[in-house]
Amino acid sequence: MIKVYSVEWCGPCNKVKKYLDSKNVPYEVVTVADAKEDRDIVLQVSGQRSVPVTTINEHVIIGFDKEEIDKALAES
């Protein structure tokens, strides 16, 4: 399952979601805005604290990176 760790009002986060929508790829949104504990999930998954983080199988993609998303989708 593809997961997008994001906050609601973050532009790059919404761009990742829109891009996956445009490709008709299903994904789960993990909203991490409210609690610091939730934010620690981002840290555990990606080793850093910026969102968005997208996980596609073993790929962990930080920010909106079309090329990396395409590559990960092609391999999945």
Next chain:
Amino acid sequence: MKPIKEIDLMIIGAGPAGLTAAIYAARAGLQTLVLENNIIGGQVRLSYTIENYPGFEEIKGNELADKMEEQAVKAGAQIDEFDFIEKVSLKDHEKLIETGDCLYKPQAVIIATGANPKKLPIPSEQKYLGKGVHYCGVCDGASYKDEVIAVVGGGNAALEEAVFLSKLAKKVIIIRRHNYFKGEAKALEAVENTPNIEIMYNWDLVDVQGEKFVDSARIKNTQTHEVKEIALKAVFGYIGTEPKTDLFKESIHLTPSKYIPTNEKMETNIKGVYAAGDVREKEFRQITTAVADGTIAALQAEKYITK
């Protein structure tokens, strides 16, 4: 072979300048395509609140960006944020823009690519990027709830983001290398009225350090040259912007600072190519000045196309 598409107007960049140009151009009946490889709304979308755009005493950055985008689309402009530009050739007699999917031949081009936040000029910037070095308060501020953090910079963006971050963090320190701010008096007043913001005038950020994540910053007094360390978990950089003009450096004249010089009609040195917004060489870079530029560029492009 990519399909060739002939269109009236190509607008590169969907910030306030590009979206305003799109509204005017589409309403004038021009077939208008806006390409954006980053975020629709540009820097506006990354701002928590905006208090100096007429008609809105206070509006969230993403709301204003949504409104501009909706208006441009309703007017008839097409916006594509996933087809990235690969090559650009701009000449008086022909404009070619090659994207991942198409080869566009627009009659006129408006460059409204805007500017990116400048990276903090510290040795460990890359090492701690996302690990205590950040540039987007609304995206990453929540990670530092109840922590001590710093904002570096002296303009409106620094002041406004400090106020936003003060709602999350235990304490926000503004590191300011001069003894004054460039931002508006009202924005400074809001900072001064926020109890958990401390302003450190005449201090400059030297570097950040920590084991895996930032846990302190080294700062230097610009007057006395005293150096000291302060404990904090993150620094948010708002030290200005740099223009996004790399794509065009072979095609049009740029200033030594890489901005695009234009005349008051937003014309560049190439006929039918205009520049608008923060990417243009000018003194003031505000949302209001960007939308003014976008208006003029679109009206001039219309005149050029229909002449």
